[in-house]
Amino acid sequence: MIKKILIVFAFILVAGIGLLLVLARSHPDLSEYSDLAIPASAENAAAPIKIQFLGVSTILISDGKHSILTDGFFSRPGLWTVLFSDIGPDEARVRQSLAKAGIHKVDVIVPVHSHYDHAMDSPLVARLTGARLLGSETSLQIARGQGLSEAQMERVEPGKIYTVGDFKLQVLPSRHSPNPVSPGTLDHPLHVPASYKEYAMGQCYSVLIEHSGKRILIQGSAGFEPGVLKGVKADVVFLGIGALGKQTDEYRQRYWEEVVSTTQPSRIILIHWDDFWRPLSEPLLPLPPLMDDFGATMDFIRDHASKSGIDLRIPAGFQSFDPFFRPQE
Numbered sequence: 001m002i003k004k005i006l007i008v009f010a011f012i013l014v015a016g017i018g019l020l021l022v023l024a025r026s027h028p029d030l031s032e033y034s035d036l037a038i039p040a041s042a043e044n045a046a047a048p049i050k051i052q053f054l055g056v057s058t059i060l061i062s063d064g065k066h067s068i069l070t071d072g073f074f075s076r077p078g079l080w081t082v083l084f085s086d087i088g089p090d091e092a093r094v095r096q097s098l099a100k101a102g103i104h105k106v107d108v109i110v111p112v113h114s115h116y117d118h119a120m121d122s123p124l125v126a127r128l129t130g131a132r133l134l135g136s137e138t139s140l141q142i143a144r145g146q147g148l149s150e151a152q153m154e155r156v157e158p159g160k161i162y163t164v165g166d167f168k169l170q171v172l173p174s175r176h177s178p179n180p181v182s183p184g185t186l187d188h189p190l191h192v193p194a195s196y197k198e199y200a201m202g203q204c205y206s207v208l209i210e211h212s213g214k215r216i217l218i219q220g221s222a223g224f225e226p227g228v229l230k231g232v233k234a235d236v237v238f239l240g241i242g243a244l245g246k247q248t249d250e251y252r253q254r255y256w257e258e259v260v261s262t263t264q265p266s267r268i269i270l271i272h273w274d275d276f277w278r279p280l281s282e283p284l285l286p287l288p289p290l291m292d293d294f295g296a297t298m299d300f301i302r303d304h305a306s307k308s309g310i311d312l313r314i315p316a317g318f319q320s321f322d323p324f325f326r327p328q329e
């Protein structure tokens with residue numbers, strides 16, 4: 001009898017794990033949103049500023065002379081590895097992605113917060129590109145754990161304006177999307193590899209970048225610090241939508257008001273929508289329904305963008321484009 005019960009139990013367990021694995025690997029169909037792709041006409045080599053979206057909240061902003069990178073997350077270990085092993089930067093994957101994106105030199109790297117899918121690779125990318133790592137104390141502890149020199153890192157001061165060539169860079173306090181894992185901070189160097197839970201969230205930031213009289217706001221996580229963006233205007237907002245589909249409509253509405261209505265952009269470019277357990281050698285696909293409700297987010301954002309007359313875009317990975325391109329008439 002006990003043997004029979006054990007067999008049934010084992011069967012249910014295996015079937016359950018199998019179902020979870022299938023659900024974790026099924027992705028919403030991106031082709032439904034092909035009208036939101038950034039057109040080839042925006043791939044303008046002569047544009048004063050060019051952007052490359054490299055998955056999650058990793059964005060390269062360059063004017064040909066200087067460049068700023070948020071996060072720099074390229075390792076993207078698989079879900080199974082993240083859940084059941086310790087993780088650290090995968091140098092081969094990081095080098096491959098940098099080469100694919102044509103990144104040789106970066107001036108500044110800013111992690112938007114310190115979870116592994118944002119800050120884990122930042123120190124290695126700083127070392128490989130010569131960049132200065134400008135981050136929260138928690139992001140700096142991750143960098144120390146990986147042996148980055150103190151000379152190559154700086155604790156960021158929210159509100160302070162940093163000059164990077166012709167760029168002006170500022171971070172503002174922000175919040176994570178609700179109920180984040182490991183919401184604390186690190187007060188000691190984090191040695192790698194480490195459990196994903198050991199990459200404490202640290203402080204979350206919005207990143208504001210100004211160049212040639214235009215402003216770009218990068219909102220890496222779908223959270224907000226009420227009132228912080230009051231009086232801040234942006235031409236283009238890179239809007240993080242990770243886990244937004246699992247929130248209530250009221251939350252989405254508040255997020256929209258705090259981040260988009262306040263800053264009045266003419267364009268929104270969606271970020272943190274891709275399944276970051278897939279490597280960058282494969283095309284970016286939206287997060288599986290098990291982790292997020294991409295359709296719910298898109299219904300909400302499309303509706304609000306269209307009512308507000310805001311141009312809405314979903315960037316392809318590695319595409320280099322002018323963020324201020326004019327939609328074709």
Ligand SMILES: [Zn+2]
Binds near residue numbers: 113115180221
């Ligand atoms: Zn996070």
